[in-house]
Amino acid sequence: MIELHRVSKHYPNGYLALDDVTVCIKTGEFIFLTGHSGAGKSTLLKIFAAIEPVSSGDIIVAKHNLRKITSRRVPYLRRQIGIILQTPNLLMDKSVFDNVALPLVIAGYSYKEISSRARAVLAKVSLGKKENCYPYELSGGEQQRIAIARAIINKPSLLLADEPTGNLDPELANEIMCLFEQFNQLGMTIVIASHDLDLVNRFGHRQLILEKGKLIEASVTA
Amino acid sequence: MKRQSQHNYFTSYGVRHLQAGLNSLGQLSRAPFTTLITCIVIGVTLALPMALFILLKNVDVLSQKLQQSTQMTLYLKAETTKAQAQAVVQQLQENALIKEAHAISPDEGLTELQHQAGVTNMLVELQNNPLPWAIAIQPTRKAQSSQALAELGNTLKQIPAVEATQLDSLWVERLCALITLSHRLVYAFTFFLSLTVLLIVNNCIRAATQFHQKEIDIIKLIGGTRAFIRRPFLYAGMVYGILGGIIAWQLVDLLLLWLQNPINHLISLYNDTFELIGLNVTETLYLLLISVVLGWIGSWFAVTRYLQSRRI
Numbered sequence: 001m002i003e004l005h006r007v008s009k010h011y012p013n014g015y016l017a018l019d020d021v022t023v024c025i026k027t028g029e030f031i032f033l034t035g036h037s038g039a040g041k042s043t044l045l046k047i048f049a050a051i052e053p054v055s056s057g058d059i060i061v062a063k064h065n066l067r068k069i070t071s072r073r074v075p076y077l078r079r080q081i082g083i084i085l086q087t088p089n090l091l092m093d094k095s096v097f098d099n100v101a102l103p104l105v106i107a108g109y110s111y112k113e114i115s116s117r118a119r120a121v122l123a124k125v126s127l128g129k130k131e132n133c134y135p136y137e138l139s140g141g142e143q144q145r146i147a148i149a150r151a152i153i154n155k156p157s158l159l160l161a162d163e164p165t166g167n168l169d170p171e172l173a174n175e176i177m178c179l180f181e182q183f184n185q186l187g188m189t190i191v192i193a194s195h196d197l198d199l200v201n202r203f204g205h206r207q208l209i210l211e212k213g214k215l216i217e218a219s220v221t222a
Numbered sequence: 223m224k225r226q227s228q229h230n231y232f233t234s235y236g237v238r239h240l241q242a243g244l245n246s247l248g249q250l251s252r253a254p255f256t257t258l259i260t261c262i263v264i265g266v267t268l269a270l271p272m273a274l275f276i277l278l279k280n281v282d283v284l285s286q287k288l289q290q291s292t293q294m295t296l297y298l299k300a301e302t303t304k305a306q307a308q309a310v311v312q313q314l315q316e317n318a319l320i321k322e323a324h325a326i327s328p329d330e331g332l333t334e335l336q337h338q339a340g341v342t343n344m345l346v347e348l349q350n351n352p353l354p355w356a357i358a359i360q361p362t363r364k365a366q367s368s369q370a371l372a373e374l375g376n377t378l379k380q381i382p383a384v385e386a387t388q389l390d391s392l393w394v395e396r397l398c399a400l401i402t403l404s405h406r407l408v409y410a411f412t413f414f415l416s417l418t419v420l421l422i423v424n425n426c427i428r429a430a431t432q433f434h435q436k437e438i439d440i441i442k443l444i445g446g447t448r449a450f451i452r453r454p455f456l457y458a459g460m461v462y463g464i465l466g467g468i469i470a471w472q473l474v475d476l477l478l479l480w481l482q483n484p485i486n487h488l489i490s491l492y493n494d495t496f497e498l499i500g501l502n503v504t505e506t507l508y509l510l511l512i513s514v515v516l517g518w519i520g521s522w523f524a525v526t527r528y529l530q531s532r533r534i
Contacts, residue, residue: 072448075447078442079445083444089439091440103444106441106447150444151444154445
């Protein structure tokens with residue numbers, strides 16, 4: 001699903017965010033990307049989502065070579081990727097239903113299809129009864145679940161999540177991680193960036209550990 | 223099956239455009255005062271060249287009217303008799319380029335001259351009437367251009383009884399040249415004011431993109447194409463354009479209504495009538511189309527520039 005070969009990333013101010021990273025993530029894998037703040041986790045996720053370009057090296061995501069991808073093709077790549085950020089990034093003037101349905105509206109699905117899929121996915125994240133509410137009326141955990149529902153509604157083959165449980169209490173964090181497990185069991189490749197080692201160790205998946213931009217260990221914990 | 227799929231594609235494409243259009247209308251109606259002010263500014267900007275265009279259109283009609291009254295006078299040789307003058311008139315009436323010709327006797331000519339000069343008894347001073355027979359000619363419409371008139375004059379000079387020809391069209395030629403120059407000035411004016419409309423719409427849409435920055439970033443993040451992001455802004459630009467165009471059209475109509483009475487009064491002093499001409503249906507449609515296109519182009523540049531400046 002994702003192949004990186006000697007990828008480095010320099011920001012314009014000279015900061016080296018990733019240093020010669022080589023890694024392969026197979027289809028259907030569940031990966032935790034760990035490391036301290038500033039280690040390069042978010043940069044790596046942004047590179048996977050074609051938000052940031054790499055400075056050197058080769059990168060292939062969902063069969064797209066990101067070194068050669070044109071700006072016209074990027075939206076079509078992103079339709080294959082579900083992206084969840086630490087802050088839910090919701091449209092506050094649109095209802096829960098409209099927020100969740102947005103990727104399908106963009107992809108040009110019919111209203112009937114959008115309606116049935118949005119309701120199904122809202123039920124999956126236990127927000128079925130709140131489809132007409134506005135995000136500002138909901139709690140932080142509920143808002144994060146809206147973001148998750150929006151990320152998976154397009155049935156992406158790859159789900160990228162940057163600290164998805166960062167603002168949630170442990171019980172809710174656990175609940176959301178269980179949701180990710182369910183998606184993974186359906187064949188979705190999942191990459192989660194997190195510095196919460198307790199949570200990461202509890203779920204026991206392959207970990208990619210970043211330190212000062214270098215990939216120093218790739219391990220599987222039980 | 224393929225036809226069904228194509229049908230679904232076009233239906234879905236149409237629905238997306240409809241949604242984007244309605245969305246734009248919704249956004250604009252949520253800020254009615256700002257929208258109205260912007261449309262009025264666009265309307266006034268478009269009304270200026272339109273008013274000039276209408277002014278020229280009316281001057282054109284007036285000048286055609288004046289050109290149609292262009293006369294040519296043939297002065298016959300001093301020894302020409304009445305019968306000879308009548309024969310020349312008859313000869314001229316057979317010419318396809320001459321609409322009307324009539325002879326003016328030396329006495330009639332003198333009476334007219336006295337009337338124009340404000341003198342009561344010119345013959346007392348002059349002893350005898352020095353004026354020859356003259357023939358006043360009204361050329362046909364075909365012969366109204368300055369070149370055709372000059373050619374006609376040269377042809378008429380060949381008639382043996384004719385001493386000289388006089389064409390009073392120089393001032394009409396000057397007027398025509400002035401109108402041609404004014405046309406160019408109006409085109410230049412229209413170009414610069416259209417550019418102003420483009421910049422006004424561009425500025426409004428740029429402000430709108432800044433306001434919707436978060437929404438745009440989210441849409442890009444979840445796979446929205448540039449066309450999808452651009453669409454509602456393009457509709458907003460077109461709405462600004464068409465509303466501005468309608469305001470311009472109404473302003474010009476009001477101006478004509480306001481000017482009609484004083485113009486009627488002025489023209490009546492010359493014992494004539496003149497109805498001011500406004501925009502016809504085709505010109506109105508052109509005005510609205512140009513406004514819409516300007517709105518579209520202005521917003522296209524604004525959104526494209528914005529999208530290029532964002533990293534996501």
